[in-house]
Structures are given as C-alpha cells and as structure tokens.
Amino acid sequence: MAYEKPLPVVNEESRPFWDACKRHELILQHCQACGAYGFYPRMLCKACHSDKLAWERVSGEGTIYSYTVCHRPAGPAFKAEVPYVVALIELREGPRMVSNIVTPDAESVRIGQAVRVTFDDVTEDISLPKFVVKG
Amino acid sequence: MTKGREPVIVGVADAPLENGMVRGGLNPLQIQALAAKSALEEAGLGFGDVDGLLTAGSWGIPGSGSMMALTVAEYLGIQPVLLDGTQIGGSSFEAHVAHAALALQAGYCEVALITYGSTQRSERQRSLAGRGPGLTLQYETPYGLPTPVGAYAMAAHRHMYEYGTTPEQLAEIAVATRKWAALNPAATMRDPITADDVLASPMIASPLHLLDCCLVTDGGGAVVMTTAERARDLPARPIPVRGYSETTTHATIGSMPDLTLTGAQRSGSRAMQMAGVTHGDIDVVEIYDSFTVTVLLTLEALGFCGRGEGGAFVSDQRTAPGGAFPLNTNGGGLSYAHPGMYGMFVLIEAVRQLRGECGPRQVPDAKVALAHGTGGVLSSTVTCILTRD
Numbered sequence: 001m002a003y004e005k006p007l008p009v010v011n012e013e014s015r016p017f018w019d020a021c022k023r024h025e026l027i028l029q030h031c032q033a034c035g036a037y038g039f040y041p042r043m044l045c046k047a048c049h050s051d052k053l054a055w056e057r058v059s060g061e062g063t064i065y066s067y068t069v070c071h072r073p074a075g076p077a078f079k080a081e082v083p084y085v086v087a088l089i090e091l092r093e094g095p096r097m098v099s100n101i102v103t104p105d106a107e108s109v110r111i112g113q114a115v116r117v118t119f120d121d122v123t124e125d126i127s128l129p130k131f132v133v134k135g
Numbered sequence: 136m137t138k139g140r141e142p143v144i145v146g147v148a149d150a151p152l153e154n155g156m157v158r159g160g161l162n163p164l165q166i167q168a169l170a171a172k173s174a175l176e177e178a179g180l181g182f183g184d185v186d187g188l189l190t191a192g193s194w195g196i197p198g199s200g201s202m203m204a205l206t207v208a209e210y211l212g213i214q215p216v217l218l219d220g221t222q223i224g225g226s227s228f229e230a231h232v233a234h235a236a237l238a239l240q241a242g243y244c245e246v247a248l249i250t251y252g253s254t255q256r257s258e259r260q261r262s263l264a265g266r267g268p269g270l271t272l273q274y275e276t277p278y279g280l281p282t283p284v285g286a287y288a289m290a291a292h293r294h295m296y297e298y299g300t301t302p303e304q305l306a307e308i309a310v311a312t313r314k315w316a317a318l319n320p321a322a323t324m325r326d327p328i329t330a331d332d333v334l335a336s337p338m339i340a341s342p343l344h345l346l347d348c349c350l351v352t353d354g355g356g357a358v359v360m361t362t363a364e365r366a367r368d369l370p371a372r373p374i375p376v377r378g379y380s381e382t383t384t385h386a387t388i389g390s391m392p393d394l395t396l397t398g399a400q401r402s403g404s405r406a407m408q409m410a411g412v413t414h415g416d417i418d419v420v421e422i423y424d425s426f427t428v429t430v431l432l433t434l435e436a437l438g439f440c441g442r443g444e445g446g447a448f449v450s451d452q453r454t455a456p457g458g459a460f461p462l463n464t465n466g467g468g469l470s471y472a473h474p475g476m477y478g479m480f481v482l483i484e485a486v487r488q489l490r491g492e493c494g495p496r497q498v499p500d501a502k503v504a505l506a507h508g509t510g511g512v513l514s515s516t517v518t519c520i521l522t523r524d
Binding site: 128 | 342
C-alpha cells in the first residue's frame with residue numbers, strides 16, 4: 001500500500017541528513033568554530049553564525065524532553081495510528097528534534113526516559129528517524 | 136514623542152456570530168468591510184480618512200490573500216500610504232497596533248485601520264492544517280504532530296513535569312473563562328462548566344482535553360487608530376496606546392528554547408516599561424487563550440506570578456468574575472469565539488472595558504488594560520498596554 005503520510009520535501013541543504021537516515025545513521029552539523037551541534041541543517045551555525053559546519057555522525061541517544069499522546073490525528077493519514085506519541089527528543093549532543101516514540105503502549109511514555117534512535121523505512125527514499133525507550 | 140501625536144484607539148467592531156458562524160454566509164472580505172465601517176462610524180470617521188491599512192488572515196492563500204493588504208485595500212476602495220501585512224499568527228493584530236502607533240507618532244499616517252476576517256468554521260477547515268512539509272517543516276510534519284494543539288500539549292506536559300502543575304489547575308482557567316462568557320450575550324458558549332466537565336471531555340493531545348482547547352468559529356473585527364490631536368474633534372472616547380512590544384523565540388516547536396517560557400517575558404516587560412506601569416497598576420488583563428496552557432504560561436512570563444506558580448495562581452477561580460484577577464472578560468477564545476487568529480478580540484475587549492461599556496461583565500473603574508497576543512506555536516508574543524485616560 002502506498003505511504004500516504006506527509007513526506008519531507010528534500011532540498012540540497014537537507015539531502016545529507018536524509019541520505020544518512022537512509023543508511024540508518026543520524027548525523028548533525030557540528031560547528032568547527034564554536035563546537036555547537038545544530039538541528040535542523042542550516043547555512044550558518046545558529047549559535048555563532050560561522051559557516052564552518054561539518055556533518056558528523058552522532059550517538060542517536062537522548063532523553064524525552066516532552067511529548068504528547070495524540071488522540072486526534074494530524075489529518076486522515078494518521079487516523080489509523082491513534083493513539084500515537086509525538087515527542088521532543090533532547091539528543092545527547094544538545095539539539096532537540098521532533099519525532100515519534102515507537103511503543104506498543106503510548107500511555108507508558110514519560111518525560112526524562114532515555115531513548116535511542118531507530119529508523120523507519122517508510123519509502124524507498126525516505127527513512128524517518130524515530131526513537132524507542134531504552135529497556 | 137511629538138505632542139499631540141500620541142497614538143489612540145477611536146473605534147472597534149467585531150462581526151456578530153450565530154452558533155459560531157457569521158450571519159448570512161459572508162466571505163472574509165465582506166466581514167472586514169462591515170467591521171471596518173462599524174469601527175469607523177464609532178470613531179466618527181469615514182473610509183476617506185483612512186490612510187493606513189494593517190491586516191492579517193489566512194484566507195485566499197495562495198491567491199487573493201497572498202498580497203492580503205493590497206486585496207483588502209482594493210476591496211475597500213482605499214489607497215493608503217501605510218500598508219502592513221505583518222503575519223506572525225494570532226498576535227498579528229497586537230503587532231499592527233504597535234506598528235500603527237509608530238507610524239502615527241512619526242507622522243507617516245493619520246488614521247490607521249486594522250482589519251481581520253475569517254470563515255474557518257463555515258468552511259470547516261483549520262488554516263494551519265495544510266502546511267506542506269518543505270524547508271523547516273520537513274523535519275516535523277512527517278511525524279504527525281497535530282498543529283497547533285500538539286505543540287501546546289508538549290509545553291503543558293513539560294510544565295507539569297518541572298513544576299507539578301495539574302490538569303485540574305488548567306481546567307480552572309476553562310471554567311473561569313466560561314463564567315465570563317455567561318455574562319456576555321455575544322459569546323458562543325455560555326452554559327456553565329465544571330473542572331470535572333473539562334477533565335471528562337475527550338482527550339485531544341495529552342494532557343489537553345477538548346475543553347482545554349479554544350473554539351473553532353468564524354469571526355472578524357476592526358480597530359481604528361489615530362493621534363490624540365485628531366481624536367479631540369471626534370465623538371468617540373480615545374483610548375491611548377501607552378506601551379507595546381513584540382518578539383519571537385522560534386517558529387517550529389522543535390526550536391523553542393524553553394517550553395515553559397514564552398517571549399511574553401520580553402514583550403511584556405518592554406511594553407510595561409514603555410507605558411510606565413507595573414503589575415499592580417493593571418486593572419484588567421486580556422490574554423490570548425488558544426488553550427488553557429497558553430494562559431498559564433503567559434501569566435508567568437508576563438510576571439503576574441513566578442515561574443512555575445501559574446497553577447496555584449489560577450486556582451480557586453481567581454480569574455473568574457468577582458475574583459481578584461479579572462481575565463479574559465469577554466469569554467476568551469475558549470468560550471467567546473476563535474476564528475483562527477484571536478488577537479483582534481483581546482484588543483476589542485480591552486478597549487470596551489476601558490470605556491466602561493461591558494454591562495454585567497464590566498470590571499469596575501478599569502483604568503489600565505493589558506492586551507496580549509500569542510501566535511504560531513507559542514512562537515510570537517506581542518503585548519499592548521492601553522489606558523482609559
């Protein structure tokens with residue numbers, strides 16, 4: 001069955017990130033000037049505005065900074081998934097990202113839980129980084 | 136500031152609703168034309184006097200709404216010398232007040248008209264829903280976060296985690312706001328509710344229930360501003376705009392620096408400093424209430440209570456009619472109306488309170504009002520301080 005949920009519209013700026021996801025690697029931009037990690041990909045470092053940014057594979061580990069259990073879907077494509085968990089993951093390297101917590105028990109999710117990345121190959125071209133609670 | 140050019144509000148109007156829908160199936164341009172005419176009539180002015188137009192909305196995009204100020208000016212048959220289509224979400228109209236104030240003081244225009252119209256309820260659509268996942272949204276939209284409620288829900292959860300805030304405390308806000316709506320014949324939802332009703336209403340995005348969320352209605356309105364000098368010859372009681380400030384902290388929730396602290400900390404303190412007022416001087420507070428948690432976070436960020444103290448602050452119906460802290464006296468976005476960009480209505484209600492026109496919901500002797508807008512996903516905040524004299 002065709003994948004009906006919204007897919008990222010990949011551009012040249014984001015392509016390295018999504019290509020890495022396809023290889024099941026999580027990469028972030030690492031500023032060579034100030035040392036800050038950044039997400040999402042940018043032309044300039046958000047902290048110091050240097051353009052000396054290098055892609056770097058990161059741990060894929062973090063904690064749940066916050067979350068919501070969605071009982072009303074974000075459009076018809078997500079209807080079959082409810083209740084599902086959207087979370088803000090604070091990566092070990094600093095940046096936060098929005099993602100899903102993959103779990104059979106949405107109500108068990110809590111802020112502060114340690115998580116690690118997993119990749120959901122939703123199409124041939126796109127693998128979405130999602131997270132599971134570390135057991 | 137040049138003497139006599141102090142900015143004042145001289146006319147306000149909002150579109151009458153029936154069951155949350157605009158009467159007669161009007162479109163957003165018709166709604167704005169009628170509201171503008173009413174607000175100008177109240178001010179004792181005509182369309183020929185208007186030389187500044189500030190407008191925002193989510194109709195006709197892409198299309199006639201893409202260059203919104205031009206379409207509204209053309210539709211109204213005016214050719215203003217100030218055009219401002221600032222669109223920063225529901226707080227846009229507070230930003231318009233700020234920009235109009237600056238333009239009036241500088242002599243850039245003489246009469247500024249701010250307009251808004253929405254038929255989202257009649258059309259059964261939420262304007263934020265169809266955003267395509269390009270550029271910055273490609274990293275969030277694929278995960279199915281319902282926008283905007285999901286982002287506010289995550290802020291609420293974080294507040295509960297950090298400070299022990301409870302769903303019952305959030306419910307207090309919905310209950311108190313409904314009590315104000317019961318006193319306002321124009322409000323959409325006027326039947327009393329209890330905290331148990333809020334907690335028993337369907338969960339939308341945890342921890343926010345249906346009754347923690349604003350209504351989905353049509354609506355529209357207009358605000359007319361001019362200078363104090365010009366207002367001397369007009370019939371309406373001028374309401375001075377003493378302070379204003381706008382800011383942003385992020386656009387997407389993944390980039391919000393701290394989920395329990397909004398830009399209201401900055402916009403609020405700057406606006407109050409400009410107006411020369413402190414918290415104790417403010418008699419009535421109108422705060423954008425897209426969700427109960429929006430109010431809680433804003434009260435803290437504005438400094439009406441300390442960080443983390445919002446839950447205790449709103450307890451025991453403190454913000455209800457007769458309580459110590461009159462808040463959202465028209466019934467708010469939670470119970471009066473919410474056409475998608477509610478900021479127009481905090482301004483209108485603040486002006487009516489300061490004029491003493493509010494009948495059973497009038498806050499006695501209201502001299503200073505704070506009107507605060509929040510846009511996006513807690514992304515933009517704009518604070519205005521209005522006074523009676």
